[in-house]
Amino acid sequence: MAHAPTVSSRTRARLDSAARTAARRAYAPYSGFAVGAAVLAGSGKVYAGANVENASYGLCNCAERTAIFHAIAQGESQIVAVAVYTPTPTPTLPCGACRQVIREFGPYATIRSTCKGSGHVETSLDALLPAAFGPEDLGRPPAARRVTRR
Numbered sequence: 065m066a067h068a069p070t071v072s073s074r075t076r077a078r079l080d081s082a083a084r085t086a087a088r089r090a091y092a093p094y095s096g097f098a099v100g101a102a103v104l105a106g107s108g109k110v111y112a113g114a115n116v117e118n119a120s121y122g123l124c125n126c127a128e129r130t131a132i133f134h135a136i137a138q139g140e141s142q143i144v145a146v147a148v149y150t151p152t153p154t155p156t157l158p159c160g161a162c163r164q165v166i167r168e169f170g171p172y173a174t175i176r177s178t179c180k181g182s183g184h185v186e187t188s189l190d191a192l193l194p195a196a197f198g199p200e201d202l203g204r205p206p207a208a209r210r211v212t213r214r
């Protein structure tokens with residue numbers, strides 16, 4: 065699989081900042097684990113999301129998926145990069161479910177994780193979810209190439 069796209073330092077800073085701001089809007093009364101995410105879409109726009117929990121635990125939604133669904137609902141079809149922020153001492157990477165959702169729209173996405181501490185991680189979706197199942201396995205073109213009716 066191809067390497068993750070290069071994201072400029074200015075865009076990285078924009079993503080990290082949007083993810084950090086989004087974490088403040090997390091609805092996490094049960095876990096107390098606030099997460100913010102921001103995605104860089106194919107258009108160049110940034111979409112943010114936070115985790116949203118529910119008293120019925122199985123209905124909780126991660127920040128990464130909130131941000132991606134926000135982007136797709138706005139007409140985007142490609143995710144270039146995903147930034148995650150947690151107010152923790154060390155960075156947190158997307159969970160397995162989010163990795164699969166990222167795969168749908170950003171098989172070559174760059175993944176960044178920052179935290180309250182000074183450390184950060186930058187990797188790729190391919191490194192986090194190698195040999196992933198995707199639209200091609202169902203005989204469908206990658207989501208980014210699909211024509212969207214508007």
Ligand SMILES: [Zn+2]
Pocket residue numbers: 126127128129158159160161162163
């Ligand atoms: Zn997740």
